[in-house]
Amino acid sequence: MSSASPLGAPSHRPDPADPSLARLLLAFAAVYLIWGSTYLAIRFAIETMPPFTMAGVRFLSAGALLYLWARSRGAPNPTRRQVRDGAVIGAFLLLGGNGAVVWAEQWVPSGLVALLVATVPLWMVLIDWGWGDGERPSIGVALGLVQGLVGVAWLTGGLQGEEFGPRAMVGGVVVLLGALSWAVGSIVARTAQAPAAPRMATATQMLAGGAMLLVVGGGAGEWSGFAPAQVSAASWLALAYLVVFGALVGYSAYIWLLGVTTAARVSTYAYVNPVVALVLGWALADEPLTPRTLGAAAVILSAVLILNRLGRRRRVPVGARPVRS
Template identity: 35%
Template sequence: MSKKEPYVGLVVLAFFSIYVIWGSTYLLNKVAVNELPAFMLAGMRFATAGLLIFLIAKLLGKSIAITKRQLLNTTIAGFLFLSFGNGVVVWALKYVDSGFAALEISAQPLVILLMMWLLQGKRIQPMSMIGVILGFVGIYLLVSQKAIVQKENSLLGIFLIFLAMLAWGYGSLFVARADLPKNFFVNTGYQMFMGGIMLGVMSLAFGEHWSAPWQWSTEVQLVMVLLVIFGSIVAFTSFNFLLKYVSPEKVATSTYVNPIVALVLGWYFLNEQITLQSVIAAVVLLTGVYFINAKKKFQLFSRFRR
């Protein structure tokens, strides 16, 4: 391996984490939110993951000291990605199927592209414009299904997920340029911990009923362990790692695989219905995402962006 490509293996593993592991978190959150309050669930998950990351960092002899600016930036990122971007999605899962939520979120590259155009003045290429059009068509096909929108509070769930997508999209742009801890593991730990603390405050503000882990069912206890270790520590560390090596819209292509994984798992374990219109919507949406990113190939071997 040449000196110019020292992180190839890590980049590949990181993409696998955000593609497959994150795809399974829709199922895990759906199972847990049927028993636990959404903000309490997400808050305990991320605060625990953050503390574990700090412990692991200390055991590895790594410093977790950061500057005031970095603390502020990790707090902002933690709110955008986790307190709002994830916590609101978990809340929305009370009203929509896990596979449907994943399909709606598959429009994330479209949201990021439009935000880069509006906020950064980045010109939308003709191929990407085709992707934008296909993305809007796919979203319409997805949310216009009578069997879905007629479910109680389903429209609220759809709207909440859209707001979470905006928060996640802006967070992706923010993190790509912000002064953050150089160590990706430490960076993730602070975002997790601060995001978890803010979710706990949100939970108390909404009057959610808290319960201790030993009061949960065995199934939910197992789900929480999987969410903390793999869905939080492994996948989110991979996400922050990739945001420094590839552009935000490339990282967002995890939405190619996430909805497929979520749909299959939701269908197999939760008996969630996969409609023909949902399949068509998925094909249209993911084709749109492809066109958005067709201009340039993945730059997996790019150098660290200063």
């Protein structure tokens, strides 16, 4: 989704080299702040760009840059099977997951979208239980699921009010369905064939997902009457920010952190990103930050924390390597 995939991360053995504290802080700041800010950047980008077309251009551009980067580092081209599997993953993660986000942000504040995206771990646990290894959730996991669903109900219930408008409720439901699509794609990615080089694997998914988003945009009539000359400078800058900082800087910092610290520490971005998105939306875009929103955020994020800890003990993955931009 913008994003990203909330909690899990690949298992990488930390580098024995001791990185400097300054480099660690800069890398964590990139993952926390840049990825948290992509939701607001999406809002600015779609102010004068059609949502699916914007997302398609975004991921095609980011995918092309990552592909060239990977090839310059000696990564081989993906096989036909890897391209096919990457397209399937891109369909779930980018077309379904990110497509829902960009469409819904036409009516739902970016901070609330980020908070709804944080429900991916809830979907992961439910899918693992119903269609995965069949392991029944423990009482603690079940309570975490119930708490998360209560927080979602509390949050989406507020979208029906006059403060947000009637379409916001529909947009909130679409974001939840997008989070489900992201969870399904994350599970599919477990058994898919992917290039060994992480940047090449991500580039394959981005290129396929970006192409699908453009096709959907064309089918939805977004290209009719649209002209690049109509796009504002703010939207162009937001799109450039999503491609360069979200994809290249943020993703590179994420990959580097996986090599020098634990995946559990890196996964903390899942708790920080929604908070960053809420604060930025309030400060820079006049998005409402109500007591209801803050209360729902506390309920949802604490439920995600419970599921992450209990799920890790029970080997129930609650996320996958994100494809963020």
